[in-house]
Amino acid sequence: MAVHVYGVNHIAIEVDDAKKAAEFYADVFGLEMLRGGEGAVWCKLGEHQFLAIFEVPELRPDRVKHFGLMVRDEGQIEDVRQKLVNKYKITLHPDFRCDFRDPWGNRIQVGDLSDESLVWLLPYREVQDLGITFTSNRTAGKEKKR
Structure with missing residues (x-):
């Protein structure tokens, strides 16, 4: 099995x-x-x-280990970005939509449910309830910023 x-x-x-x-x-x-x-x-x-x-x-921040959290949409990603930058003075990684190190050095990436690379999430109830669909509007070979 x-x-x-x-x-x-x-x-x-x-x-x-x-x-x-x-x-x-x-x-x-x-x-x-x-x-x-x-x-x-x-x-x-x-x-x-x-x-x-x-x-x-003793903290030992990693170089590339990280995890990703999913929020509902771009609006929630923006809320997270604003709080991180304005309240906590955290610098976001410029090559991603919302990638940062927390105050202890842990790296976190934040994505949302509209990211078509997450098509494997479709069975989850919330994605289905929201009616999210994925369309391919990328130029071949070019990946959008996360």
């Missing part, structure tokens, strides 16, 4: 202050805190995943 992966259960990041990190992620993304303790916090991501935030004594 072939293994069938349904998605990601959780993502774990390292910070030096779990409480401040939980406040940051709740503020920027509206994440609901599930539970926490002993230097760790769990935040609900969508319906079936979570973000685990672990407190460590």
Whole structure:
């Protein structure tokens, strides 16, 4: 029998202050805190995943490791961008729609449900309920900025 992966259960990041990190992620993304303790916090991501935030004594930011979060649309990406830049003074990566390092050095990319590269999401109820369709308006060989 072939293994069938349904998605990601959780993502774990390292910070030096779990409480401040939980406040940051709740503020920027509206994440609901599930539970926490002993230097760790769990935040609900969508319906079936979570973000685990672990407190460590020494931060070691990665060079290319990152994860992506999905928001509903371009308006929500813009809300995230504005909060990151104006409130937290975070510099966004210029080659992506919304790519940044959180205050602890974790790299995050934010996309939305209209990105046609996410066609594999179509079975999810929210995408279907929104009536999102994908059209090919790219020039061959040119990828739009994310």
